[in-house]
Amino acid sequence: MAAPEFDDEFDEEEEDDGLAEVSEDDTDVVFGNGPINRPSMVNFINKYPDSALRFLTRRDLDGRPVRSEFEPLYEKWADRGLMKGRVKKYILTLMEWDDLPDRPLHELVGDMRNKLAEMRLAGEA
Secondary structure, eight states, X not given: OOOOOOOOOOOHHHHOOSSSOOOHHHHXXXXXXXXXXXXXXXXXXXXXXXXXXXXXXXXXXXXXXXXXXXXXXXXXXXXXXXXXXXXXXXXXXXXXXXXXXXSOHXXXXXXXXXXXXXXXXXXXX
């Protein structure tokens, strides 16, 4: 099973604004400093489902609010183009959910990891 197709409102201008080429490493959500594009967002969610859910909900896996030192990081990601609405839409599409289930975050992360592992195994077959 391949990653789900994800068609959203990323503007072509955002992805190709005529400026110098931005390397893939620079668009990486966690380690880059450049603008976050669709492929880097998808890669982030697939590699770090726990961080994606924390960013989306501003809750830690135990349900408590994330520590205040994470907020500047989340603001930096948002300034670079990572949007909660796009993250949520991709997660819902990936997981085939209508909305985020009302369950503990650590369970949702487990569900996402299982789904991503199934997709990787199906891709290797």
